[in-house]
Amino acid sequence: MTYTAPSSNTIDNIISQTKFDDKGLISAIAQAPNGDILMLAWMNADALKETLSTGRICYWSRSRQTLWRKGETSGQQQHLLEARIDCDMDAILLIVDQKGVACHTGRRSCFYHGVTPSGLKDTSQPEISAEELYKKA
Template identity: 55%
Template sequence: MFDCDSLKYDANGLVPAIAQDHRTGEVLMLAWMSAASLRKTLEEGRVTYWSRSRASFWTKGESSGHVQRLVEVRVDCDRDCLLLLVEQTGPACHTNRRSCFYTAIRDGAEVEIMAPSEA
């Protein structure tokens, strides 16, 4: 069994977790996980993050229905970042876009590259 405590957490006991669509490779979002939220994710198969603003667990899609089913967790070489391969139901972003990364910087200007309806 994977030892969640073997990761290098920051001073707040958190590690960044990047959610990526397991089929397309599209990066959907970045959030934070504690050892406890990672354990919960591994046990239940539904991705649970640690909400820094609420200081509590945040199971993705709990209120919106836009859940993330865990397919695989990957640990980076420094053991201080996670890549979560997920099956995303609906949009991943709270702005109702498929990905949180919908703003590009092109020629020094910000450009929205994904409309909310493109979820």
């Protein structure tokens, strides 16, 4: 599966149909080709346009209030294979080729807290330490 970017006009048309919330954001779910959900993040129109144009995943960081190119600090990049917008046009599913881990905790997926009758139980262990993941170059 290889991503081919639409024309700039097509991307602009897609963005004009997308229903961003009152903060200008849509939820973006990153999923591996095998169906594993890797993470949920947010996109504004600029992040969506960059992602659809380049095929490299770009999110909006709500905490930093800036574009966040996945992996620019950690090297754990995501590359777009396919994008799907939901029926309400207010959420996007990104099928991605994940380089390394998706979660800032060093796990492949951010969704590792399993709900059990006795409370939460971690379903996976880190594949890389946070220190190694974010070591300064």
